[in-house]
Amino acid sequence: MTATATVPPPVRPAPRGGRGRPARSPHRALLGLAGVATFLCLLELLPRTGLVNSRFLPPFSDMAEALGERAGTGEFWRALGDTLTTWSIGLGIALAAGVVIGMLIGSVRVLRETTASVIEFLRPIPSVALIPLAVLMYGTGREATLLLVIYAAFWQILLQVLAGVQDVDPVARDTARSYRFRFLTEVTRLVWPTTLPYAVVGFRLAASVALILTVTGELIIGTPGLGRLIAVAQTSGAVASMYALVIVTGLLGVAVNLLARLVERRVLRWHPSVRQESAS
């Protein structure tokens, strides 16, 4: 849970003048597939050869079979839908709040300086430490898990946005001032586009953290979703089924990351980390 407990320092989106990511060669893709295949083989062989007790780690084929069974039930799909709903609502609220509050605090020096120490205090509080509070306030409803998700994701975005607002180029700012841009124009046409790459990195970090906290909430508080199914599978001794669900959450994590990357590439067409062609 340490990953969700502390927020890393703001990530500078990309070095200026950097070329696009190196092209993914078929060679590399093959190596990646080979890695996955090896991992799955080990997962199958270790329990079968008795090196690992199959009570705790059933062979992969059992997991796959359990997953197939699960996928045939409406319960599984409802749980998946619940998890995705909690995740997206929480992430959405955290994103909106983080961007608006970050832009506001970042643009006003007095606010920035007065809130700095409060943020430094609140930020490292592990979201899971709020579980008792969440349960007190909302019982085992979705809101309880949402509270954790929003709390954890919000800091990721806020910190990135704060860093982004500070990164406005002085020459660009002089340009805006010399053309007598109004405050609102400066915010929407200069500060926001400068902040956007940071906000997108924040979004990507927050998306993963939000998923972790969604599953955590379901697992511990018992709000409906994949996490609760995992807990139920565990208590009823359906080990293969439990692993199958864990695999699903892992795949969800991969999908979330891919989605975030896609958003990044679309939104930041012009950014040095994404753009393809350059004459200079």
Add this chain to the structure above:
Amino acid sequence: MTTATDRPATATRMLSVRGLHKVYESAGRPTEAIRDLTFDIAAGEMVCIVGPSGAGKTTLLRCIAGLLPPTGGDISLEGRPVAGPPKGMAVVFQDYARSLFPWLTVAQNVELPLREKRLPKAERHRLVERSLEAVGLADVPRSYPWQLSGGMQQRVAIARAVAYEPHILMMDEPFAAVDAQTRADLEDLVRDLWHRLGITLLFVTHDIDEAIYLGRRVLVLSGRPTVIMEDVAVDLPDERDQLGTRNLPRFGELRAHVYELVQKAKRGHRPENEPDAGASGAVGKEFPA
């Protein structure tokens, strides 16, 4: 050497700088950047400012542009005192890559200040098209600045300034980062725009040849703390071209004269009649050079 003051003062005054004084306060240790600058620029003039590096050329320009508050003295543009970026002024910065917004296309970059001026759409499009054409970039409105070469990017910045229809255009070492070929082209472009648009141009450079080739007047600045070494009138024919003008004997004389002044300035030489009029007590104070 004739000075600008010999010229009949028929033209109206565009810019007036009186006793400009600028001290930077950093970490409690004041640095006197500009000691005392007084000069006028008439409407429609083309004035170049040269001086050794660190002579406070950019500081001067930022003060005039209203981007930096002076410590003392008065600056007025078209009769109005400058407090903050004035209307009717455009600035072309040296660092075009940072001055243009990479998230906007070329046309959008040029258009943005016009939107800020609340011009109607048709008028904006006309100005964008015309100014891009004027700088020879009519074919790339939908490209992004970073897809263009350095020289082309600076052309975009010039187009943006021209479309804004300023009365005074200020350029801060605009060609310092482009190659020599492009530089010559851009110099001719600036001369051409100045002729066609009838604007006032203030051009800051460290390049003596460039200053003489472009200017009708060259203000030579001393080293820090800055005063004016000499106000040199460039009595070259108005029609200039890279090869012919630069080979004129008079061009060589002017270059030698300005070169000497800049060398003197580098050695810490100050004009004999260091201005005292209009300067406050701060002038008497000694600051570490």
